[in-house]
Amino acid sequence: MSAPLIEIKDLKVDVPLKGGKAVPILKGVSLQIMPGETFGLVGESGSGKSVTSLAIMGLLKKPLKATGGQILYRGEDLLTASKKTMRNLRGNRIAMIFQEPMTALNPLQTVGRQIAEMFVLHQGKSWAEGQKLAVEALAAVKVPSPERRAGNYPHQMSGGLRQRVMIAMALACNPDLLIADEPTTALDVTVQAEVLKLIRELCAERGTAVLFISHDLGVIASVCQRVGVMYSGVLVEENDTRALFSNPQHTYTKGLLGALPRLGSRTADSRNRLVDIDSIIADRSVLTQERYIAPRITEGGAAQ
Numbered sequence: 174m175s176a177p178l179i180e181i182k183d184l185k186v187d188v189p190l191k192g193g194k195a196v197p198i199l200k201g202v203s204l205q206i207m208p209g210e211t212f213g214l215v216g217e218s219g220s221g222k223s224v225t226s227l228a229i230m231g232l233l234k235k236p237l238k239a240t241g242g243q244i245l246y247r248g249e250d251l252l253t254a255s256k257k258t259m260r261n262l263r264g265n266r267i268a269m270i271f272q273e274p275m276t277a278l279n280p281l282q283t284v285g286r287q288i289a290e291m292f293v294l295h296q297g298k299s300w301a302e303g304q305k306l307a308v309e310a311l312a313a314v315k316v317p318s319p320e321r322r323a324g325n326y327p328h329q330m331s332g333g334l335r336q337r338v339m340i341a342m343a344l345a346c347n348p349d350l351l352i353a354d355e356p357t358t359a360l361d362v363t364v365q366a367e368v369l370k371l372i373r374e375l376c377a378e379r380g381t382a383v384l385f386i387s388h389d390l391g392v393i394a395s396v397c398q399r400v401g402v403m404y405s406g407v408l409v410e411e412n413d414t415r416a417l418f419s420n421p422q423h424t425y426t427k428g429l430l431g432a433l434p435r436l437g438s439r440t441a442d443s444r445n446r447l448v449d450i451d452s453i454i455a456d457r458s459v460l461t462q463e464r465y466i467a468p469r470i471t472e473g474g475a476a477q
């Protein structure tokens with residue numbers, strides 16, 4: 174089995190308070206993402222999914238503070254890497270797309286120029302070459318009439334097209350890892366399905382690993398090979414997607430799956446009702462004390 178691309182070991186992130194106390198945000202998260210693997214992080218709002226991804230990108234801002242653990246990328250600890258190293262990695266080797274492309278795109282520049290800039294800054298191309306590559310990148314994400322569209326400003330595009338532009342920018346330098354934080358949450362269902370298909374296909378073609386963050390189990394199931402379930406700053410369960418969906422081990426995961434309405438099956442519990450997670454367990458703090466991390470199964474069938 175090859176070495177992990179990203180290995181997070183016992184990552185702790187706090188918000189320090191006056192008087193030396195701190196609010197724990199991540200309480201010792203450990204996970205591995207293999208080269209080319211699509212890893213999903215699922216969990217309710219506030220469970221720590223975005224903070225985990227910001228830590229990988231080196232973008233934790235005050236008051237958030239990494240207070241322990243390691244984030245190894247090809248063996249180098251990103252928590253102690255220099256600002257210069259992180260600048261070189263971001264956008265180039267590790268790229269990110271967000272829920273709302275308008276917050277990441279510059280409203281005053283054409284999308285063609287913004288994509289071209291990736292090639293100029295990270296690959297030393299000339300602007301003329303960058304513009305040509307930008308049109309090719311738009312074509313690769315299936316934007317119709319890419320040459321004409323390269324001259325559009327972000328506000329002249331639909332939400333779905335803007336997300337395609339973000340994907341084109343993120344994949345411009347063929348990163349090793351794409352972090353996708355709720356990339357389709359703001360899109361309507363048909364556009365969402367197209368964008369998910371695009372991410373899946375492009376990353377598989379290029380061998381790009383994906384850390385896919387979502388609160389939507391259906392989306393995770395359609396994209397990811399392996400899934401981690403976060404609850405209150407703890408990775409409470411991790412398994413291959415199929416195994417996790419067919420045989421959830423952790424009480425919270427069972428609750429999440431029980432709360433999903435399913436076509437073709439009227440019952441989520443024996444009384445035809447969807448499960449309310451709060452009704453499963455009265456004291457939610459108990460949930461973080463339980464963990465189930467399934468070993469990875471290698472191609473030969475051996476557990477690691």
Ligand SMILES: Nc1ncnc2c1ncn2[C@@H]1O[C@H](COP(=O)(O)OP(=O)(O)OP(=O)(O)O)[C@@H](O)[C@H]1O
Binds near residue numbers: 218223224225235388
């Ligand atoms: N800048 C900040 N200052 C203080 N607390 C923060 C900050 N950013 C995040 N938090 C806290 O950290 C916890 C985890 O937040 P995070 O954004 O990672 O959750 P999430 O699982 O991504 O949720 P969502 O799906 O809503 O984005 C939350 O309790 C949140 O309030």
